[in-house]
Structures are given as C-alpha cells and as structure tokens.
Amino acid sequence: MSTPHQYSIEAIDSGAHLFSVSVTVAKPDPAGQQFAIPAWIPGSYLIRDLARQVVVIRAAADGREIGLSKTDKSTWQADHCASPLTLTVQIYAYDLSVRGAHVDTTHAFFDGACVFPAVIGQEEQACQLDILPPHKSIGSDWRVATSMQPLDAQRYEFGSYVAANYAELIDHPVEMGDLLIGEFEACNIPHAIAVIGHNHFDMARICHDLKTLCETQIRFLGKPKNLDRYLFLLRVEEDGYSGLEHRWSSSLACSRKDLPRRGETKISDDYRKFLGLCSHEYFHLWNVKRIKPEKFTPYDLREETYTGLLWVFEGITSYYDDLFLLRSGLISAKSFLELLAKTITRVSRNHGRHLQNIEESSFDAWTRFYKQDANSSNAIVSYYTKGSLIALALDLTIRKDTAGACSLDDVMRECWSRYGETGEGMPERGLESLARSVSGLELEDFFDRYVRGTADLPLRGLLATAGINLHMRAANNSKDMGGKPASNSSTPPPWLGATVKAEAGTSRFAVVHSDSPAESAGIAPGDEAVALDGLRLTARNLDARLRDHRAGDTVTITTFREELLMRHRVKLGDAPEDTCYLEIETDADSAAEKHRKAWLAQT
Ligand SMILES: [Zn+2]
Secondary structure, three states: OOOOEEEEEEEEEOOOOEEEEEEEEOOOOOOOOEEEOOOOEOOEOOOOOHHHHEEEEEEEEOOEEEOEEEEEOOEEEEOOOOOOEEEEEEEEOEOOOOOOEEEOOOEEEEOHHHHOOEEOOOOOOOEEEEEEOOOOOOOOOOEEEEOOEEOOOOOOOOEEEEEOOHHHHOOOOEEEEOOEEEEEEEOOEEEEEEEEOOOOOOHHHHHHHHHHHHHHHHHHHOOOOOOOOEEEEEEEEOOOOEEEEOOOEEEEEEEHHHOOOOOOOOOOHHHHHHHHHHHHHHHOOOEOOOEOEHHHOOOOOOOOOOOOOHHHHHHHHHHHHHHHHHHOOOOOHHHHHHHHHHHHHHHHOOHHHHOOOHHHHHHOHHHHHOOOOOOHHHHOOOOOHHHHHHHHHHHHHHHHHOOOOOOHHHHHHHHHHHHHOOOOOEOOOHHHHHHHHHHOOOOHHHHHHHHOOOOOOOHHHHHHOOOEEEEEEOOOOOOOOOOOOOOOOOOOOOEOOEEEEEEOOEEEEEEEOOOOHHHHOOOOOOOEEEEEOOEEOOOOOHHHHHHOOOOOOEEEEEEEEOOEEEEEEEEOEOOOOOEEEEEEOOOOOHHHHHHHHHHOOOO
C-alpha cells in the first residue's frame, strides 16, 4: 500500500487567527507537484476563492527549500523534486460560519475545504491528519470533536486521524474548544452532539429528541452502509441559524433561545426550528451526500459545477425535514401544517417565481441565489422553498392519482437504491423518470409546468384531496409570516409593497416589490425613510402609519436618497392575499380522510 499523504493542522496564533497546515507527499509528481485549495465548499454553491486566505506558503524536501510558483488563483506548482515533499501553509482563519475556518482564544474550527491543499493528481490517496494542540497558553482544556476516523487519537482528543481520500478529508469539519458533548445511539449507531457557546440547556432532552428523529429517518431509507458514527457540531450564537451537511456529520449554528431550558417540556417555535435544522442536515446523509447529481460525481472544486437539480436535493430535503418532525412524533399535524403554510406564504410573496423556474434557480445558484440583493425576491425563486412545495405537490399528486398505492416515499426509496446505494450520479432528468416509472403515472405535464415552467402549483386542489383547506388572507402586519388565521385584534394595513428596516439609527427601505404602489411612486431600496404625510416614518411605526389610511388613499412619503430629499406620491392599494394558513376539513369525505391519515401518519 502506498504511503498516505501526511497532513497536520495546528492553531498557531489565536491573536493573528492563524492555522498552520502542512502536507507531506511521499512521491511528488516528477514534473513538479501541484497543490490547489478549493474555490468552493461542497454543499455551498458560491465561488469563495478560499486560497485568498493563504498568508504564507512554502515547500521543502530533504531539509532544503523547494521553489514554488503560483499558476492560477488557487494553484501552486513546486519545482521538480524526487524526495518526499512537504508543503506548509499559514491560513488566516477568522470566518465564524458553519462553512468557514476560525481561530481565537475561545476555540478553533475549520471546514477542511478552507484549510487543506489538495495534492493534484493524487486526490484518491489516503490521508492521515495530525490535529495538534494549540501552543501558547490557550487550549489546555480543549477537546476535539470530529467525525473523522481516529488512528491513534483518544475520543475527543488531539492526535492522528485518517480519511480514505482528499474528498473525505475535507468532509469532516473539526471543532476544538470547551465543548459540551451529548451522546446517544440511533439504530445502534453511535451519535453525538458537540456544542460550543452555551452550557445552560437541556442536553438530555435534545439527545432524546434527536435519537427519535434520526431513528425515524434511518428506518425510512435504511442505514447507509458506511454510516458507523454521526456527529452534530453545533455553535450557539445570539442570533444564528445555518447548517452544512457532511457525510458523517453536520455543522450547525443556532440561536441561544432555540435550545430548550432544563425543566421545559413544551416544544417552542424556536426549538421546533432547531429540530427542523437538525432534521434537514441529517436527511442530507441520504439526499445529496450519497444520492448525488451526475454533475457532482465528481465535482470540480476549482470552478462552478452546474446542475439544474439543486431543487431535488435542497427542496425535497426541505419538504422532508419538517415531515420527519411529524413522523417521529415530535410535532403534531397541526404544527406541521403551520410550517407548511409559512412556506406557502414565503413563496406566494416571491414575485420572482413568475420569472425563474426551479431548474434555472438551481443552475444559477452560484451567481443569483448565493448573491442576493434587494431585487432578488422580484427576480429569482428559491430552490429551497419552491422546491419543497414542488415535492409536496408531487407527493400529493402521486398519492391522489394512484389512489394511495404510491407516494413520494416510494420514489425516494427507489432513488436511494438506484443512485444512493450504487454511488451512480443522478442524471438531470433522473428524478422525473424514476417518479414516472415508480408511480406508473404520466408526469411529464407536471414537470413541464412546475419544474421547467413557472406555473403556480395547484396546492389548493391537491390539499383538498387530503382533506386540508388552504386559505389565503392579507397579512396582519409586516411581521406576519402566515401559518395561522387572521388575528381578530388588528385590521391589515393598506398595501405599500415595500419593507423598511432599522439600520444604524435610521430606517431604510429594503425590498420594493414588483408592481407595488411603492415601486410606481419611485421609492427605491436603500432610500432612507423620513415621513409619511409629514409624520416621522420608521421601521417600527410603518404598520401604524399605514393603518391611518385606507386602500385607495394617496399619501406623500418623503425619503432621502443619498443627500437628496425626495417626495413620493403613493396611492395605497388593497392588501394582497398572500398569507396562507391551512386547516383540517372536519367534514371531509372518507377518501380524503384516508389520504390525509396516510400522508400525515406518525411512524
Ligand atoms: Zn440543505
């Protein structure tokens, strides 16, 4: 067996936020070994040019320095060298996100794509990683949490770890610090959650709930054959919410209020959101980490890798994440329908759904979804939210047209055996052809209209077949995200069609919706709100100011655009019915009742 690449990493300077990384290649390319740092991170479709954080890079062999030349923004080539070659890199690490690298006195975290150079041409070679304790006075009580396989490291300790190849090496994020660790087994597989940033919450309850959730998911598609461990890495922040999936772990950030306090038993909306995030990243174990688009087998980490299928991997996962909270008994059907109605609300307020289809949204993730600006909701659609509603519509269509004999679950099971278990990539039309063959239905029209087209999904009719009534109403106020019937205490304000955000002591217009009164009157994103009919206008009093008027009234809104005071005559409109809530039909016929029970069953 050939010698593995020997990597090491050490947080060398918590003040300058530096990792030192080295890799020794036993048999460098005789033509001059190339090394490259990824331009993007798997699971996050944005060119980040991670090599820009390299502050020092050197190569050496037999105790002498070897010349290095840079050949493009991410790649270095060493001079010819016949002996084992060591590349040493110092990397600035001060990006505190689930997909970053960060070193300070409190902890060190990295996603492997941010820190490890690939040995070009030898990416399939096994890798050994020495995770070294930080020197200086910090870190004496630090523990290490990673899903990487230990070689000689004790559990949660510094030491040597191994990965089968470079792709695996960068698929195990590592957290080092004063960690709180909870452990549980799900279907006899050891699981752990390592938390940094918060100590005062009910870890036993989280482990109990995650066990239920993970077991329900494992029973759905079956245990991936190499899944012998799993780790949730969680960073708790004042106001955080994000996650990145990996093959044996996930890297998550949540808000302090999301975690349950000891003694609480109710599932708060915040804790439900946290469990939904865990459910989402865990479902990716199957859907995107193992069932993958053909275009990702393999992907090229040096440039964009395009696929129109991100909606399958993020949209279907977003549909199942909340459904698994229901199936595992953590939330009720009513609570699930509330979450679904909130998603319908978000999509119905997104004008871009008329302009961009979901395949285009997936394909253009790199330059549009991941680079959003004030006009994005007018111009693009989210492959997460719209994708999850397509999954819902596809599920209900299959259930209805097969009289309950088949569902999206069967399609996903077939996806798993066809693509997940084999490692074969899913072709761009792979989901469609599987859905058709599994259900026996002619679904081309469905995919033409809703996947390749921009038609609104027929959710009202489809939900009615499962005995659910879909209601649309006007928003109660600018914070109303739907999910519940209208509040009796306040009438909806007339429609301006713009949002106002508090920002550094001022209030500014943020989003100006297409075809809205605000757009017609010439209000633009970034304008500083000054007054409405002579009274001060702020993010906090926007609803109250609007409620002083009725639809059809013309008001004057004054703004500053840069230094220029502007007056806008705005004719307020009727509040659009863009806010959804769902209710179970108490008088549904027995067929609808049967469909609903099958769809929303707890397993
Ligand atoms: Zn996801």
